[in-house]
Amino acid sequence: MSGTVNLTSLFTNLTSTSTTPNLFAIIAGQGSTSSTTNPITALQQAEANQTKDIAATEKQTSVQLAITAFTKAVTSAKSVTQLLSNPAFQQVFLTANNLASNIGYTALVTKALMSNPNDSNSLANTLSDTNWKSTVSAYNFYANGLSAIQSSSAIASLTEAYAEVTWRNSLDTTTPGLSNALTFRSEASTITSVDQILGDPVMRDVVTTTLGLPEQIAVQPLEAQETAISSRLDIKNFKTPQYVDQFVDQYLIAKGQASTSTTSTTNMFQLAGEASGLTV
Numbered sequence: 001m002s003g004t005v006n007l008t009s010l011f012t013n014l015t016s017t018s019t020t021p022n023l024f025a026i027i028a029g030q031g032s033t034s035s036t037t038n039p040i041t042a043l044q045q046a047e048a049n050q051t052k053d054i055a056a057t058e059k060q061t062s063v064q065l066a067i068t069a070f071t072k073a074v075t076s077a078k079s080v081t082q083l084l085s086n087p088a089f090q091q092v093f094l095t096a097n098n099l100a101s102n103i104g105y106t107a108l109v110t111k112a113l114m115s116n117p118n119d120s121n122s123l124a125n126t127l128s129d130t131n132w133k134s135t136v137s138a139y140n141f142y143a144n145g146l147s148a149i150q151s152s153s154a155i156a157s158l159t160e161a162y163a164e165v166t167w168r169n170s171l172d173t174t175t176p177g178l179s180n181a182l183t184f185r186s187e188a189s190t191i192t193s194v195d196q197i198l199g200d201p202v203m204r205d206v207v208t209t210t211l212g213l214p215e216q217i218a219v220q221p222l223e224a225q226e227t228a229i230s231s232r233l234d235i236k237n238f239k240t241p242q243y244v245d246q247f248v249d250q251y252l253i254a255k256g257q258a259s260t261s262t263t264s265t266t267n268m269f270q271l272a273g274e275a276s277g278l279t280v
Helices: 023-027 039-048 050-058 061-076 080-084 087-096 106-113 130-139 141-148 152-171 178-190 194-199 201-211 215-219 222-230 235-239 241-276
Strands: none
Touching: 039 050, 039 178, 039 241, 050 061, 050 152, 061 087, 061 152, 080 087, 080 106, 080 141, 087 106, 087 152, 106 130, 130 141, 152 178, 178 201, 178 235, 178 241, 194 201, 194 222, 201 222, 201 241, 215 222, 235 241
16 A cells, blocks of 8 residues: 555545635645735744744733732632632633633632532533533642642643743734644644544634534534534544645635635725715
């Protein structure tokens, strides 16, 4: 058997529409995307400069202030509930663990993080976002209390992760989807099931966007979501680095086109509003 991978055959299950960009043409420098920088080039640059850029991000004033406030909150905390309700703690801890969308929802945060990771019915084990489960398992405030986080190694690990996530998020301002693309490339080979994809916000976004599945799929029954993905994708292909590369490139191009479409629509309504004397 030849060691050459037929990428075209691997991608035959991807949804094809008349608006889907020609991936290979864009890689060759033809076609267009929403960003002034080719998204594939941006991905390569981000990977090459990752260590240097994360270090620079950690030195930013806003990041340093957040880390200082977080460290003070952790070292001075007298109880787990006091710590979990602290905004400075939530800012860094939840961001570092890819749970930033929950910052400020103190009741949910407290109940989830104090869940028993060994209880299948606990809140963390029943939430759809599997980052809750992995985070609770890693720190286990339920059994370990403050000792789970007050060690210097735990604090250092979290502040480094916070700086990295902050850097990744900044990438999306110039190249839509770049943060998710970086994460997906590093984790794609660990995917073993469709449910794993559906339970991880990053994997879900990359896969559903690349396959051309609408956001409304999220309101469908789980079985319908599983079928929509498995009928279009063989997850064993994620063990092939070349396939992952092409899949991520297709995702970035789709995100760029979606961003361009949104911007164009917004501008159209603004122009129409100005023409009619209305403010949009």
